[in-house]
Amino acid sequence: DGGITQSPKYLFRKEGQNVTLSCEQNLNHDAMYWYRQDPGQGLRLIYYSQIVNDFQKGDIAEGYSVSREKKESFPLTVTSAQKNPTAFYLCASKQRGGTYNEQFFGPGTRLTVL
Amino acid sequence: RKEVEQDPGPFNVPEGATVAFNCTYSNSASQSFFWYRQDCRKEPKLLMSVYSSGNEDGRFTAQLNRASQYISLLIRDSKLSDSATYLCVVNGDNYGQNFVFGPGTRLSVLP
Helix, strand or coil: CEEEEECCCCECCCCCCEEEEEEEEECCEEEEEEECCCCCCCCEEEEEECCCCCEEEECCCCCCCEECCECCEEEECCCCCCCCCCCCEEEEEECCCCCCCCCCCCEEEEEEEC | CCCCEECCEEEEEECCEEEEEEEEECCCCCCCEEEECCCCCCCCEEEEEEECCCCEECEEEEEEEEECCEEEEEEECCHHCCCCEEEEEEEECCCCCCEECCCCCCEEECC
8 A cells, every 4th residue: 555654653752862753655756744733733844855865944944854865765853952842743745746736644753752 | 924824713513514614825826725634633634625616525615716815615514524623725836845734723513
């Protein structure tokens, strides 16, 4: 089955630790995205990548880093510099081009800082 | 002004009711529009795209008014399973790479 997988589903982090969230897709999509969702709020874009070895900052990139070494993988690292990292993190992918191509989402990772 | 705004909600309606959601966007150059559905603690999933001519899918009807920069979603004959948060999504550029999500409107359909 084609789709997007994210792991882990739940993640607990101590203050001062870096953690990496995994996102893998087998949809052969070029574009991939990371969003953050806080309770009662909409999705906010952290980083996106339109092609392998290239990525761009979104609206709230501070304290986060990404890599795009393979087309199917787009891991997100939440660094200790992110002051309020507790949130629901969603990865998405999309076929490039075509204004009506939809974004497909993974099941998300819930990160809690202890 | 926020890029995409929606009715604050929540909407609590009885089964069988008709409910309408409204969304406004600020970028007049926006190219495409969508409604996504998000169940509690789950990922968003596409409900329907919104085309200039308006479109209908079963009990769901979406309308777009570019002049007023306004999008709507109408749900007829509400079912319990329609309970979810509905996200208005606007694509802000020509290449489909910049999706902007509204904060969502929560719907509870009551028995």
